[in-house]
Amino acid sequence: MSDSWEALSWPGRSLGQAIPALAQACGLTYRNAPLPSPVAQAGAPASAWSTWLEDAASWLGLELELVGTFYPEVEQMLAGAAPALIQLPGEGEPRFILLVGGTRRKVELLTPELRRVHLPLQRLHEVLCQDLERAREPVLQRMLSATQVPEGRRARVRAALLRNQLRSRWVGGCWLLRYPPGASFWNQVKQRKLHLKLLTLVAAQAFSYGGWLLAWWLLGRGALSGRLDPGVILGWAALLVALVPLRMLMAWMAGRMSVEGGGLLKQRLLAGALWLEPEEIRSEGVGRTFSRVLEAEAVESLTMGGGVQAVLALLELVFAGAILAVGAGGGVHLALLLVALAAGALVGWRYARLRAQWTGLRLLLTHELSERMLGYRTRLMHETLEQWHHDEDQALSQYLSVSRRMDGVQVLLGTLPRVWMVLGLLGLLHTLVSAPASPEGLAVGIGGMLLARQALVRANLGLSRLIDAVLAWDKVGPLYRAAARGQEECAPGALVAPLTDSAEKGPEKVVEARGLGFQYPGRTRPVLQGAELSLMRGERTLLEGPSGSGKSTLAALLSGVRIPTEGLLLSQGLDHATLGLRGWRRRIVLVPQFHENHVLTGAFAFNLLMGRSWPANAQDLREAESLCQELGLGDLLQRMPGGLQQVVGETGWRLSHGERSRLFIARALLQRPSMVILDESFAALDPITLKRCMECVVRRAPALMVIAHP
């Protein structure tokens, strides 16, 4: 690495100052608590640095996410990555560039002296990709000389050849610093400047409405005063034409905001779904939980569509009311507008109630459908065909009846602008009968009526969207709130510990439980009481007991999947609060029972290496393959056409029960934990494979607990 990069980059040991400095420079709000710098021991593995970075960001209430891309897109990634830490390639202690801004040409860096420096983006690209490019250099030189490319075009041709030859090469090392999805939503909105964009949009709408009114006022005044000369018509036309680009710009802004705001919300809801307790999902079913995420669509339509429409409708109604008040209809017109609004509110309320009922029924249908899909094979074997659709017809007809009633009320709501026009005309007629009105007064009255009609059309649209959104929020709220639970997750203990491979070093006592107890919510008696346990590095334990005695529950407590309701639980002398749940689960890894574990649709290698960063490097892949051989999965790798890269899972290559069990074991061992707990993982294996797998696990796991029925 050149000296200039040395001066511009931060050494790993000063990350404790670098991350808060980057956050501050980019206006991110973070927890005001000192962040210790990492204590690296010689030869600390890359995974230890990654873990430290993730924990450090979470301690500050932020998130560092490691991303990468294929070689041709590296510039695009760097241009949009800020705020980010870019890890420079090289051996030994890692060095990081702090990226505080970027465009397609330049990047802005923060130096260790806290100076902001601008550099051509190309230079950062070069330093990140230098190893890849250097390896291709001899071939490139030969090609360039053989084709006799003129000197002036060499650089461009070289870049194009590199893009082509390295198109499938992965370039990583970019750590994006962001608010996590569960952080304050307002902070996330501020970071993307969505609040300013919304204000600009409302101001532009008001401006465009004012311009539109002005254009028609000009024309009306000219017509009524008998001076409709070409100048007035030109002014009117110019104003209307000028509004066209403004309205196009507004539509574009609204679209962008909707994509950005909707993206933020969806991210948060998905994070919330992952933070739900197993009991919460179980009590309401996968189908209903999934429907909640779908309801987010309606919430988005409020923020962007309904909300803006409702605000504008209100503005327009105030304008229209003021114009009606000075027109020929005067107070009578105003009173009639209020009557129309009251009628609209009444019908709107009825619509809201029906909509709530309809949403509930829809969620129930989704829930039942997912139940039927999940239990399809079981029903095929055990249920007669006549039983299959028992309650379906009834549920569907109830849903359809509510849908029909709701549609009827929605149509009624849609007639409100026309009802208003009839009322308005009657009001005008009444005024004309009681006293003659001037032509100007009549024109203003009719103009006010038309404006009020337009406002009611908008209010109708905005109101129904608002109602949809409020109801949808009711469903989405629990997920939104659950996302904040991730924010409580910090691991100060992991930050001060030296960076080492936890599987190889650290205190001897891997896990220790004193007076451990657990009671499931809603149960009258605890499943576990006063459990005592201590497991040292190198120890192996077999846990036996009758079915339902609480073995899996104990495993879930030891691995941090559940939190004990009483007692003390330590791993290498540290508790949950100090290690953070994520840190705890990295140390003690559970392989749950078969029905609780899952093969994700994706490459076999991805399923093996889920606990490490993905895409995997060559060394990780080699390690995964050799572990598969040890577990007797070599045959499978040969049979699968894609080998380690074969897509497996529901829609991919289907694995047998025994193959899946071994994949689950390998997945846990590859996480390099301090302790592995296997919950009936050998039940599907034949005696020879079982012996082979047991030997492999005993050899590889630093500490082991096996739950089995002998």
Ligand SMILES: Nc1ncnc2c1ncn2[C@@H]1O[C@H](COP(=O)(O)OP(=O)(O)OP(=O)(O)O)[C@@H](O)[C@H]1O
């Ligand atoms: N999520 C839950 N909610 C309420 N009760 C539960 C829950 N999970 C398990 N239980 C109950 O806790 C008790 C212990 O269950 P656990 O699965 O720990 O037993 P186990 O010893 O592992 O059984 P097995 O050998 O059959 O797998 C059982 O009575 C079970 O019904």
